[in-house]
Amino acid sequence: MLVALLAAVSFPGLRLAGPTDSDLVDRFTHGDRRAFDEIVRRYQDRVYTLCRRWLDDAQGAEETAQDVFIALYRSLPGFRGESQLSTWVFKVTLNHCKNHRLYRNRRGYRRHETIDGPPAPGEQDLPGRQIADEVASSDSRVHRNEAESLITAALAQLDEEHRQILLLRDVEDLPYEEIGEILDLPRGTVKSRIHRARAELAAILARKIGREDI
Amino acid sequence: MSMDTFFARNRLSAYLDGDLPTGEAREVEAAIQRDPELRAEFEQLRGAIEFLRSNGPMLAPDGFANRLHIRLAVEPPPSRLRVALRRVRYDYIGIAAVAAMALIVVGTQQQTANEPAPDTAPTVAAAQAPSPVPDLPAADGNAQANGVLGDEGGFAAGAAPKSAPSRKPTASASRQMADNGVDREAFQPDWERDGEAKEGALSDGSQTQSVQVGTLYSPAPWRYRVHAVGANPLKELITVAATLGGRIVDAKGRPLADYPMDEGDSAAVRVFVPSYNVEELQRRLMLMGTVDTIATDPGVLYQNGTEVPVSIEVHK
Numbered sequence: 196m197l198v199a200l201l202a203a204v205s206f207p208g209l210r211l212a213g214p215t216d217s218d219l220v221d222r223f224t225h226g227d228r229r230a231f232d233e234i235v236r237r238y239q240d241r242v243y244t245l246c247r248r249w250l251d252d253a254q255g256a257e258e259t260a261q262d263v264f265i266a267l268y269r270s271l272p273g274f275r276g277e278s279q280l281s282t283w284v285f286k287v288t289l290n291h292c293k294n295h296r297l298y299r300n301r302r303g304y305r306r307h308e309t310i311d312g313p314p315a316p317g318e319q320d321l322p323g324r325q326i327a328d329e330v331a332s333s334d335s336r337v338h339r340n341e342a343e344s345l346i347t348a349a350l351a352q353l354d355e356e357h358r359q360i361l362l363l364r365d366v367e368d369l370p371y372e373e374i375g376e377i378l379d380l381p382r383g384t385v386k387s388r389i390h391r392a393r394a395e396l397a398a399i400l401a402r403k404i405g406r407e408d409i
Numbered sequence: 410m411s412m413d414t415f416f417a418r419n420r421l422s423a424y425l426d427g428d429l430p431t432g433e434a435r436e437v438e439a440a441i442q443r444d445p446e447l448r449a450e451f452e453q454l455r456g457a458i459e460f461l462r463s464n465g466p467m468l469a470p471d472g473f474a475n476r477l478h479i480r481l482a483v484e485p486p487p488s489r490l491r492v493a494l495r496r497v498r499y500d501y502i503g504i505a506a507v508a509a510m511a512l513i514v515v516g517t518q519q520q521t522a523n524e525p526a527p528d529t530a531p532t533v534a535a536a537q538a539p540s541p542v543p544d545l546p547a548a549d550g551n552a553q554a555n556g557v558l559g560d561e562g563g564f565a566a567g568a569a570p571k572s573a574p575s576r577k578p579t580a581s582a583s584r585q586m587a588d589n590g591v592d593r594e595a596f597q598p599d600w601e602r603d604g605e606a607k608e609g610a611l612s613d614g615s616q617t618q619s620v621q622v623g624t625l626y627s628p629a630p631w632r633y634r635v636h637a638v639g640a641n642p643l644k645e646l647i648t649v650a651a652t653l654g655g656r657i658v659d660a661k662g663r664p665l666a667d668y669p670m671d672e673g674d675s676a677a678v679r680v681f682v683p684s685y686n687v688e689e690l691q692r693r694l695m696l697m698g699t700v701d702t703i704a705t706d707p708g709v710l711y712q713n714g715t716e717v718p719v720s721i722e723v724h725k
Contacts, residue, residue, distance in 0.1 A: 232474070232478075235477060240467065257476075264477055265477075265480060265484070266697070269484065286638075297702070345460075365462050366462070390423070
């Protein structure tokens, strides 16, 4: 333990944390299914976030996120490691989100309203846990729900290009280079598109809640 | 020389990301201090980014991993060794297929050369052609051996062969004959009478939606283009078709033999599934990668359970 601590202090680059993504992929392709569990643990929140923010539908987002992991499970043995695993995961996730959205549109999703009228943005299809949570709402939870509604509504007003690049940069916290790889865009385009997307988001939020409240 | 407001405004986002060189960053800072309007814009941008960063990320719902495990339980365990062995096996299959094709071509050419001339009199135009075999008129011997018509095809307008052909003409030969006034029906094989031959016809995506149920070469009412991410999309498709109680054929209507696709490869296949499984097929395709829908209009009504054709263009 002491040796490990000293090594970490002496050699900051030395890796003492868990296995890298490529270690996990390697183990998985050699038949270790537990390695895939670890990959799921690492990426489930980020994949779910991307799906949820893209689709604005909790149930559809979970279904899509699971589809993403199933697709990864099937295709990981063919992963050649030419890019980072995260790049691949997010690329697959975006593809699935777009497909799910198209599929949903074709099926006339939300074409029929409930007897109570259309749900407010950010309130659709809440899973059981969230509904139960809301029963015992506190001030902070109210604020969080307001912020949630605001983000959902603001993202919904962005066009697809701007929404996806903002999610990758400011929600998933990916560097420009990786975003460029995921979207097949040169770095300069990524940079300028992020700038335009952020400016648009800022304008939308400002209109919604007033500049001083952001 | 200091940076003007316009350039500073275009660099606000990169400045907030810490992506500017030190000199430029200092100039942006100075511009923000100097220009109140720019400062307000900067604060608004920073506020929006912080708001999104602090409220954007979410947690996967409780039980997400458990539900995923249930779905994964039916998946076969992954194995790099199996993938490698499969690749080696496919390599040999490829070599064997090429060898078999070469043998067939050589055999066909020899058979053509040895065929005796028919007893029936050839047409005037056909007699003018240098071909020794009148049933497939050709401008030259090579074209004839390959079943391809040359210019004018050797048939004069209005002339028709007096005897039935000894072997079937190709689709292009039939079309050429029709153009030259030949009784097309006499030469038209059954599979063409129901619709035009459509090998590789998916690529333009501009065909009509008229459909003949069970006709192999008529345009399929459901057509998709899949940009697959998996290692072996054709294998996946075969499994999907089997799972949905269907079957899968290649562009020529032969049962599909899968092979590993390289990046940039594409293949046109057709899946026949019971009508109630078409939507499930579409959902399974989405699991394979990005799906572009070319057509989803059935064109005709299918009885529940009828086998319907779905054309799929697979890109790797």
